[in-house]
Amino acid sequence: MFVRFKSVVMSAVSGLETTDGTMDGIQYNKAKLAPKFPYGRPHFLHLNDEDVQVTADHKMRHVVHPSKPVLPYDTGYAECINAGKSRWNEDQAVHTQGVLSKVSQSEIGNEQKFSIPYSYFGVFDGHAGVGAALCAANQLHHIIHEKLVDAQDDIWINFIEKNLPTTKPRDLLIIGALESAFKEMDQLLLEDRNKYQAAGGCTAIVALFILGKLYVANAGDSRAIICKDDQYFPMSMDFTPENERDRIRRLAQEQPFLLGKEFTANEYLGQPKSSDLGKTVMYRDAYMKGWAYKTLQPEDLKVSVITGHGKRSRVMGTIGVTRGFGDHALTSVYQKLPIKPFLSSHPEVLVHTLAATDDKEVLVIGTDGLWDVVDGNKAAKIVSNSINTFKDNKYVSAATCLVGFARGSLKNSWQLKTGKPASCDDISVFVIPLLPYTLEYKEFLSKCSGVSDNISEPTSMDTSEDANDVTDC
Numbered sequence: 001m002f003v004r005f006k007s008v009v010m011s012a013v014s015g016l017e018t019t020d021g022t023m024d025g026i027q028y029n030k031a032k033l034a035p036k037f038p039y040g041r042p043h044f045l046h047l048n049d050e051d052v053q054v055t056a057d058h059k060m061r062h063v064v065h066p067s068k069p070v071l072p073y074d075t076g077y078a079e080c081i082n083a084g085k086s087r088w089n090e091d092q093a094v095h096t097q098g099v100l101s102k103v104s105q106s107e108i109g110n111e112q113k114f115s116i117p118y119s120y121f122g123v124f125d126g127h128a129g130v131g132a133a134l135c136a137a138n139q140l141h142h143i144i145h146e147k148l149v150d151a152q153d154d155i156w157i158n159f160i161e162k163n164l165p166t167t168k169p170r171d172l173l174i175i176g177a178l179e180s181a182f183k184e185m186d187q188l189l190l191e192d193r194n195k196y197q198a199a200g201g202c203t204a205i206v207a208l209f210i211l212g213k214l215y216v217a218n219a220g221d222s223r224a225i226i227c228k229d230d231q232y233f234p235m236s237m238d239f240t241p242e243n244e245r246d247r248i249r250r251l252a253q254e255q256p257f258l259l260g261k262e263f264t265a266n267e268y269l270g271q272p273k274s275s276d277l278g279k280t281v282m283y284r285d286a287y288m289k290g291w292a293y294k295t296l297q298p299e300d301l302k303v304s305v306i307t308g309h310g311k312r313s314r315v316m317g318t319i320g321v322t323r324g325f326g327d328h329a330l331t332s333v334y335q336k337l338p339i340k341p342f343l344s345s346h347p348e349v350l351v352h353t354l355a356a357t358d359d360k361e362v363l364v365i366g367t368d369g370l371w372d373v374v375d376g377n378k379a380a381k382i383v384s385n386s387i388n389t390f391k392d393n394k395y396v397s398a399a400t401c402l403v404g405f406a407r408g409s410l411k412n413s414w415q416l417k418t419g420k421p422a423s424c425d426d427i428s429v430f431v432i433p434l435l436p437y438t439l440e441y442k443e444f445l446s447k448c449s450g451v452s453d454n455i456s457e458p459t460s461m462d463t464s465e466d467a468n469d470v471t472d473c
Contacts, residue, residue: 036196037134042093044070044077058084061407061414065400069393071095072119076395076431078403082369083414083424090126091367091428092137092202095119098145100152114156114448118210119437120144123428125222125367127319128200132189132326136202140185144208147177147184159211174210175349178217186325186345193328201326204347205236205365207432212354212441214363214434217347219323221368225376226352226434228361232380235350235363238371239323241306241313248315248322248342249286252305258342262335263316264302272300305342311372315342323347354441356434360387362395363432369425370406373416378405383431399431 041047041055045066055064058081065078072095081089100116120141126133148155151173158170182204203220216224218236225232241248252258253265265286272281277298282291294300307317314320316332316339323344330339364379374382382405386398408414408422416422 033195033197035131035134036192037138039088039130039134041079041089042077042095042137044095046070055079056081056088058082059410061410063400063403063407065396065403069396072097073433073436074393074395075121075433076393076397076399077429078396078399079426079428080403080407082426085425088130089426090130090133090200090202091369091426092124092126092130092133093428093430094122094124094137094141096141098141098148100148100155102152102156116152116156116159116211117440117444118148118208120206120208121365121430121432122204122206123222123365123367123430124202124204124325125220125369125426125428126200126202127321128327128330130200131197132200132324133202135189135192136185136204136325139188140181140204140206143184143188144177144181144206147181148174148210151177155211170211171213171215171351174208174213174215175351178206178208178215178349179347182217182219182325182345182347189326190328201324201330201343203321203324203367207363207365207430209354209437211444212438214352214354214437215349216352216363216365217349219325219345219347220321221371222366223368223371224363224365225379226361226363227376227380227383230377230380230384232364232376234376235352237348238368239344239348240311240320241308241315241322242310244322245306245313246286248306249304251342253286255341258337259302259305260335260337262302262332262337263305264300265305266300266302267304267306268300271303272296274301277301315339319343354434354438356438359433359435360384361434362387362398363434364402364429365432366402366429367425367427369423369427370402370429372425373406373408373420373423374402395431395433399429402429402431403427 041052045064055062061080061083063078063080071077077093079091097117097119102114122137122140124133124136155170155173203222205218205220205222205224207224208215216235218224219239221238221240223238224235226235249265266283269282276296279296280293281296283294284291303317305316307314315322316337318332318339319330323346325345327343328340331337332339362383364383379402382401383398386401387394390397406423406427408416414422414424
């Protein structure tokens with residue numbers, strides 16, 4: 001009987017509901033298909049079925065973290081579920097390690113094998129269902145590995161012969177692997193749409209440690225920052241209708257058929273009303289920075305393709321993020337126009353040269369459930385205090401403190417210590433020390449010291465968005 005009960009429970013958790021999913025009033029057409037991957041929490045938490053049920057308690061909102069160090073270099077992780085926004089925790093997180101192997105012939109004909117190790121962390125914030133986030137957590141790292149394997153010969157040549165004019169900059173090769181992997185992941189969700197139940201979409205942010213560099217690829221409104229001694233600097237930017245207003249409105253102006261009869265690429269100081277017809281109003285089209293005047297015509301009564309401002313901004317009044325995976329069936333709430341053409345899976349990739357000198361420098365990756373109520377300065381202070389206070393499991397403690405602070409405590413509602421509203425969203429956070437990856441790379445260099453005299457250690461801590469202006473090893 002107990003086995004049968006667990007089977008029923010996990011089937012429900014896996015997303016086998018036959019009713020349609022809803023997000024912000026959006027109806028997703030869920031086919032009665034089996035999910036591609038069963039629901040669960042991150043594999044490194046090692047939770048059993050009963051534990052998974054405990055994590056889904058919306059009233060208690062337990063802060064869940066590894067019971068013992070299970071991630072490399074004592075990396076910290078913590079999470080908690082939302083306050084009733086969705087039935088299950090729609091965040092997913094993953095970690096994996098990989099190796100790129102290269103076999104070459106020496107001058108005397110002996111076979112030499114070289115291995116380039118890498119570490120990967122990913123956080124996926126789902127919406128309108130758990131399907132897209134589960135697929136990304138289970139599949140994206142495999143796709144990235146394939147893309148890195150495709151480029152590994154050039155990566156290796158660049159590594160040992162970087163001064164040759166024919167070699168491609170290594171950063172461009174790895175950035176390209178990440179960009180093409182994100183595109184392929186989104187395409188895979190489209191192809192699986194009629195095979196599996198994977199409703200909704202997800203944002204994605206991943207961190208790749210390889211050859212002395214940190215690459216952060218972000219598509220959505222999750223965020224990564226590097227913290228040290230109460231200071232921080234960003235390793236991503238949020239992609240929302242607010243800050244992608246120009247891209248979306250220009251696409252709308254260039255392809256007006258995407259707007260149907262309800263929306264416009266124009267902006268007005270206020271939404272025009274029928275009573276304003278014939279009056280002079282201020283407006284601008286998608287390519288204007290300034291404002292101009294026009295006499296209001298009936299076609300000007302259409303709703304702007306971007307509505308609202310800040311966290312309340314929406315594409316076609318429907319979705320509040322503009323990049324990520326999935327959402328292939330997403331339509332506007334009332335007009336039922338497809339929104340996917342305005343959404344992008346293309347990530348922004350930032351590169352950071354690893355040169356940490358102590359164990360206080362960390363990378364923090366979190367979903368927007370954290371950043372909605374915690375800014376970079378506050379996050380850096382919480383992390384610094386945790387690292388300086390705890391001797392053991394200090395990075396797990398830092399992640400737990402970040403999630404606990406953002407979740408707040410339940411009074412009449414979830415509140416921060418200041419009395420302001422706490423986060424009611426799913427929250428997932430990694431706290432990753434950077435020093436071990438700096439030392440790991442130095443050890444790798446020592447093993448490769450006989451391969452080429454061109455190899456050198458990293459000397460810069462600068463974060464570079466320009467892949468042509470970086471310090472190669």
